[in-house]
Amino acid sequence: MTTSTSDLRESIRHRAAELGFNVCRFTGVEAPWRATGRLQAFLEAGHHGEMAWMADTAERRGHPRALWPEARSAVVLGLNYGPETNPLAGLARRDRGLISVYAQGDDYHDLIKGRLKQLGGWMASHLGADLKVFVDTAPLMEKPLAQQAGLGWQGKHTNLVSREFGSWLFLGVILTTADLPADPAETDHCGQCRACLDACPTAAFPAPYQLDARRCVSYLTIEHKGPVDPELRPGLGNRIYGCDDCLAVCPWNKFAQAGREQKLAARADRVEPPLGELAALDDAAFRERFARSPIKRTGRDRLVRNVLYAIGNSADPTLIPAARARLDDASPLVRGAAVWALGRLLPRAEVLALAHSHADAEADPGVRAEWASVQSA
Known part of the structure; x- marks a missing residue:
């Protein structure tokens, strides 16, 4: 690593922090990774349900270089949206609807993409390399990239878990043709814990680290277009948009600080309406x-x-x-x-x-x- 490259990485981190990102790390994208096989197994099992777009984009989704062959490095960014209170407390108030924490404020996609573009513009002027920005609507597996970059690890609930932010990180990615030295990857710290698996109200995890979206409350309340299987309806409880159960029970949350910034603050009419x-x-x-x-x-x-x-x-x-x-x-x-x-x-x-x-x-x-x-x- 040259001094100039090291300085550039620290400058990117500094600029990312100025834009409100809580964490910024780097990884290469040229090597094969296990996520390709996991995606294929997920699709072959039919666990994607009606999300045909996952199968339609599987080839590009399988690896960052399949999406953009010229990419060499990824800048992976995280934005903390940890709630101030336990989001599961509302399960007892059955005349109220529970909306997942991430959707209680304004659309995070717009906020993150705007900041990614600002950071990308700054990087383009300093790197002299091409780049592209991605939020989670793109066919890019950002959670394996985040683990590879050291932001956290994919827990048994398949979501990212951070030792600093628990299960409450929005992710954004900038792919670039520049060769930026990688940060160390994160290792799995779930151990024998299965709190997230046991908390699922519809038994959507056939095994640790596997999700059957067809049984997942988030999928059923957001992606599924028709009537929900009557067998699964009681498990929805009063969850009307998404589900925080597997995230909220993660023991790593106790080390995280509630950090939802003002622009992502919950609106009163979206908290247990x-x-x-x-x-x-x-x-x-x-x-x-x-x-x-x-x-x-x-x-x-x-x-x-x-x-x-x-x-x-x-x-x-x-x-x-x-x-x-x-x-x-x-x-x-x-x-x-x-x-x-x-x-x-x-x-x-x-x-x-x-x-x-x-x-x-x-x-x-x-x-x-x-x-x-x-x-x-």
């Missing part, structure tokens, strides 16, 4: 409420579907009117979820009376199946 209030959202109200949130990409119908499952899990009869109001919703996805919720909350005689007045007039086969299910329960 009332389920009845969310169930009443129409499309315009949904768009207004979640205008700068990652939740906006899910769309109103999927969110209200999740809210109705939470209402069905609430055991709260005061939420019956909110569910009943959605029986005539324009969306079959929402109507079907409302039927299930009412089947859980109402006495059987009232369920049968509602079925008598609604089921025969229902045109959607999926909703008709929901009515048949609650009638035969």
Whole structure:
């Protein structure tokens, strides 16, 4: 390592810190890595569910050089979003909806990408090399890169764990054609712990370090487009967007400092919002409420579907009117979820009376199946 290269790396770290990143480390990207085989096994097992884009981009996703053959080094950056309080405390407040910590503020993709571009512009003027910036919407496996660069390690829940920041790091990557000396990789410090595996409410981990997304609450509430498997609905509890359980129980969090900066601060209307209030959202109200949130990409119908499952899990009869109001919703996805919720909350005689007045007039086969299910329960 030349003095000039060392100075340049420290200058990049300094500039990254000025932009608000909590950690900045370097790694090479030319050697083969185990992540390629893990991705292939994940796809072959069908664990990606409906996320066809993962299979469609598998060749480019498998290795950074497959995505950009000229790349030689990666600058991997982390931004701490650790919460001030235990995000699982809200599980006991069943009339409220739980939104994952990362989505309680404005969309982190926009914030991180803007900062990556600023850092990339600064690097381009000093490196004399090409570069590209990536957030987690790109076909790049940023978590194995982060482990290789020493930010942390992929825990048994498959997320990155840091000895400094626990399980609460947003990641960003800058690939460059410059040859920058690598930092030491991080090793696995999970040991015999299986807290994250045992905490999963839907048993989404077939084995340590393996995730079956088809059972994951985050996948089911965000990526999955249709009705959720009735077997899995009770496990959703009052989680209406994402799930923090496996992250929040990680023992390494006790060494982390809550560090969510002001631009990522939680908005009051996204911290345990009332389920009845969310169930009443129409499309315009949904768009207004979640205008700068990652939740906006899910769309109103999927969110209200999740809210109705939470209402069905609430055991709260005061939420019956909110569910009943959605029986005539324009969306079959929402109507079907409302039927299930009412089947859980109402006495059987009232369920049968509602079925008598609604089921025969229902045109959607999926909703008709929901009515048949609650009638035969």
